[in-house]
Amino acid sequence: xxxxxxxxxxxxxxxxxxxxxxxxxxxxxxxxxxxxxxxxxxxxxxxxxxxxxxxxxxxxxxxxxxxxxxxxxxxxxxxxxxxxxxxxxxxxxxxxxxxxxxxxxxxxxxxxxxxxxxxxxxxxxxxxxxxxxxxxxxxxxxxxxxxxxxxxxxxxxxxxxxxxxxxxxxxxxxxxxxxxxxxxxxxxxxxxxxxxxxxxxxxxxxxxxxxxxxxxxxxxxxxxxxxxxxxxxxxxxxxxxxxxxxxxxxxxxxxxxxxxxxxxxxxxxx
Amino acid sequence: xxxxxxxxxxxxxxxxxxxxxxxxxxxxxxxxxxxxxxxxxxxxxxxxxxxxxxxxxxxxxxxxxxxxxxxxxxxxxxxxxxxxxxxxxxxxxxxxxxxxxxxxxxxxxxxxxxxxxxxxxxxxxxxxxxxxxxxxxxxxxxxxxxxxxxxxxxxxxxxxxxxxxxxxxxxxxxxxxxxxxxxxxxxxxxxxxxxxxxxxxxxxxxxxxxxxxx
Numbered sequence: 452x453x454x455x456x457x458x459x460x461x462x463x464x465x466x467x468x469x470x471x472x473x474x475x476x477x478x479x480x481x482x483x484x485x486x487x488x489x490x491x492x493x494x495x496x497x498x499x500x501x502x503x504x505x506x507x508x509x510x511x512x513x514x515x516x517x518x519x520x521x522x523x524x525x526x527x528x529x530x531x532x533x534x535x536x537x538x539x540x541x542x543x544x545x546x547x548x549x550x551x552x553x554x555x556x557x558x559x560x561x562x563x564x565x566x567x568x569x570x571x572x573x574x575x576x577x578x579x580x581x582x583x584x585x586x587x588x589x590x591x592x593x594x595x596x597x598x599x600x601x602x603x604x605x606x607x608x609x610x611x612x613x614x615x616x617x618x619x620x621x622x623x624x625x626x627x628x629x630x631x632x633x634x635x636x637x638x639x640x641x642x643x644x645x646x647x648x649x650x651x652x653x654x655x656x657x658x659x660x661x662x663x664x665x666x667x668x669x670x671x672x673x674x675x676x677x678x679x680x681x682x683x684x685x686x687x688x689x690x691x692x693x694x695x696x697x698x699x700x701x702x703x704x705x706x707x708x709x710x711x712x713x714x715x716x717x718x719x720x721x
Numbered sequence: 722x723x724x725x726x727x728x729x730x731x732x733x734x735x736x737x738x739x740x741x742x743x744x745x746x747x748x749x750x751x752x753x754x755x756x757x758x759x760x761x762x763x764x765x766x767x768x769x770x771x772x773x774x775x776x777x778x779x780x781x782x783x784x785x786x787x788x789x790x791x792x793x794x795x796x797x798x799x800x801x802x803x804x805x806x807x808x809x810x811x812x813x814x815x816x817x818x819x820x821x822x823x824x825x826x827x828x829x830x831x832x833x834x835x836x837x838x839x840x841x842x843x844x845x846x847x848x849x850x851x852x853x854x855x856x857x858x859x860x861x862x863x864x865x866x867x868x869x870x871x872x873x874x875x876x877x878x879x880x881x882x883x884x885x886x887x888x889x890x891x892x893x894x895x896x897x898x899x900x901x902x903x904x905x906x907x908x909x910x911x912x913x914x915x916x917x918x919x920x921x922x923x924x925x926x927x928x929x930x931x932x933x934x935x
Contacts, residue, residue, distance in 0.1 A: 457807075457808075459807070470807050520806055520808070522808050522810040522811055523806050523808040523809070523810045523811030523812065524811050524815060548806075548807065548808035548810060550806050550807060550808060553800065553801060553805045553806060554799055554800065554801065555798055555799050555800070555801045556799065618815070620796065620800075620814070620817070620821075621792065621795070621796035621799060621800075622796055622798075622799025622800045622801075623796075623799065657795075660798060660799055661795075661799050662792070662795045662796040662798070662799035662800070663791070663792045663795050663796065664894075665792060665796075665821070665824070665890055666886075666889065666890040666893045666894065666898075667814075667817045667818075667821045668816060668817060668821075669814050669815055669816065669817050671816075672814075672815035672816040672817075673815060679901075680893075680898070680904060681898055681899045681900055681901070681903070681904065683893065683898070684893050684894075684896050684897065684898035684899045684903075685896070685899050687893070687894050687895065687896045688896030688899065691895070691896055
């Protein structure tokens with residue numbers, strides 16, 4: 452196969468980026484999309500050019516590290532991770548557009564690599580349970596209804612890749628946040644923090660600068676783990692319950708990325 | 722957004738029911754319009770119930786517009802400006818409904834139409850087709866002009882799309898969309914409400930335009 456790649460090149464987070472055109476010839480249709488980028492990068496390195504920076508780790512679709520927008524669709528034409536997308540999904544002679552996730556809370560670090568630490572701060576705001584230390588309890592000591600266990604597991608498969616944000620016309624991370632809320636909120640271990648969790652995580656989501664969810668559903672069309680849309684309604688349910696229960700003890704959101712950077716700059720400047 | 726939207730949909734259903742009274746003749750239609758003004762008497766003063774309804778509607782519309790502006794502005798900032806992806810290949814999204822596209826611009830169309838609509842039929846300030854004292858005549862005079870019917874049709878179709886996504890989205894936001902079955906039912910319900918409103922609002926003007934009602 453011979454294809455043409457139009458790839459977003461951006462030297463660093465402050466530089467202005469642009470699309471660059473590369474021809475890649477004689478590739479196998481069995482290659483993964485990332486392997487094509489590897490081949491191109493080897494050639495660029497031999498030519499003394501800067502290789503294209505992109506994220507990847509496990510390359511088996513389970514870690515959530517990779518992800519680019521291909522022809523305007525997060526993770527490309529197959530509903531899977533970019534590493535599990537193969538060139539047989541394209542035709543000989545195709546021109547393929549490759550861009551990084553685009554969202555204000557996901558600044559581009561270089562080329563196709565974005566900073567997804569906003570997700571980490573949403574998790575820190577409530578994506579955990581408190582468990583006593585000591586000997587692990589017996590696995591069957593806490594019964595969980597099968598239906599809840601299945602749904603919690605479906606939500607727990609979220610790998611935090613960020614495709615939902617990249618696909619959302621509002622730049623919202625609601626599917627990601629809702630997956631965590633559903634995962635922990637359906638299990639008995641998640642109950643003590645159930646309501647403070649939803650308030651804290653949604654507050655952090657908003658502080659990070661993600662947009663509001665308007666239930667369009669583009670996120671579920673690109674999610675490689677097929678996180679179901681109903682997780683969002685479950686999050687809303689918990690949020691309404693939490694807000695009607697009220698309470699001044701709700702967690703406050705941590706500062707967002709650029710505020711953290713300013714603090715660091717202050718320390719260095721001092 | 723969800724709560725105010727559902728209030729406004731409730732109002733639209735009642736409004737549509739009132740419009741269909743036009744098929745019962747001038748007396749029934751005018752009596753209905755008059756009845757709205759004396760509703761609740763003597764417990765409430767004349768037009769008291771109407772003003773309570775109007776207050777709820779005005780607050781709902783303003784809150785709905787504020788929420789819409791807030792969502793738009795957050796989305797605008799989160800996307801990082803206007804041009805998000807350079808690729809033009811998937812501009813219509815992967816699975817989103819056409820209705821979800823029309824929410825923001827459609828909302829503006831509806832806003833402009835509501836202003837015109839109030840000027841015409843409620844406040845009686847502009848009189849396409851000739852002025853009239855009674856509501857029935859005012860409606861019939863107006864809708865004998867094809868351009869008035871056209872403007873009305875565009876607005877009602879915008880309402881239909883708005884309601885299609887609105888019912889679905891409002892009930893999802895209120896937590897009613899927690900299973901595959903619920904999702905199917907919400908979609909069917911949203912199409913049904915949107916369809917009933919669109920057809921119900923379009924029947925009177927077209928009946929007048931084609932001379933079935935005069």
